[in-house]
Amino acid sequence: MSPRRPYDVAAIRALFPALARTLPDGRPLAFLDGPAGTQVPQAVIDAYRDFFVQANANSGGDFPTSRAQAAVEDAAHRAAEDLLNAPKETVKFGANMTTLNFQLSRSLARSMKPGDEVVVTLLDHDANYNPWRLLAEDHGFLLREARVRAEDGTVDMDHLRSLLGPRTKIVATGMSSNAIGTINPSAEIVAAAHEVGALSVLDAVCSAPHYPIDVQALNADFLLCSPYKFYGPHAGLLYGRLELLERYGRYKVRPAHDQWETGTASYESQAATTAAIDYLAWVGREFGDPADAAPLSGRRGEIRAGLKAITAYERTIARRLIDGLQAIPGVKVWGITAPERAAERTSIVSFNAAFATPDTIAAHLGAEGIQVWSGDFYAVNAIESLNLTASGGVVRVGLMSYNTAEEVDRLLASLTTLATSR
């Protein structure tokens, strides 16, 4: 890697054609809706299109387009392995995280007997809660739920540890909250799971766009994420320790060669996922600190340095947003807000206001082209834990690698106008 230059958000934005979209009156759209799915660089669009022109065949044929398909599939798996620092052949593509997690949970049922326990947290997206809740219901397992501390939106780790014991067989936790941005101590949770002989499952869906994920450093047994959250297409990724994938893979048709990738895959999405991961590597080459790549090298190091550059940048605009929101009378920002705890949160920032409901605020901002989500974002238990279900949840602002300080200022100005009009 050559020495870095300062993070250039204009150069990044130039790669994403959708960011040029405007309202009919010419005002630019501000894409602050990234945690529900990011925009994609042109290379992702090109990869998708190129697949259909060059490689649109099923797998295993002895003819040119099927050979091209095989190359696409191989490249995508190598890219996903580089993204997660995963050993070869341990990453599987699927429809999305939710579908993969239902498949994983059903497959792991074979490792358990009635009365065994699964531990989850109440901070997480329902895709990392309900598959385990339904599994427990179907097989006579016990679901144990770690509480959220409402003061700072963190998982109560003492409570989580108190739930672990000889009957615990699976500990399934999010790496960071899609609702309020809290980063969980995942390596610590994995170690605690292993101490009692349980398997760990990590939901990295809304972490993967914001900071490097290293399954080897985490010592994770399973990890899931979704390319459409990190500048790629709609798809899902599952990492599993090789011996576990081999032991528990089951739900496939007989001629299929893979235990986990069922049916005909979306190879076009695999092609586009490679391009999304290459975007993260490009950020690393352009703006990453070579020291941040260590101990990894090649594309793995570039991705790591790229995501570290993205973390540092997003932290600056998230600070600006949190400070600005807290300066508006009647606004309450959820989760971790203290500057000295910036490393414990991502740039997903959620808030409420005394002067309007979350839906009203999102509609007001949306009318000005400032795109944010309101509600619970499927983090049903997290919103319930904060006692916000009846009042309509929160407003969520997701700051991604392509968002700007100007967009933050626009949002703050628009919210101030709404506050003073009421």
Ligand SMILES: Cc1ncc(COP(=O)(O)O)c(C=O)c1O
């Ligand atoms: C933290 C988290 N986990 C899981 C999911 C579900 O992912 P998918 O849409 O790929 O099923 C989401 C989607 O928003 C999420 O944010």
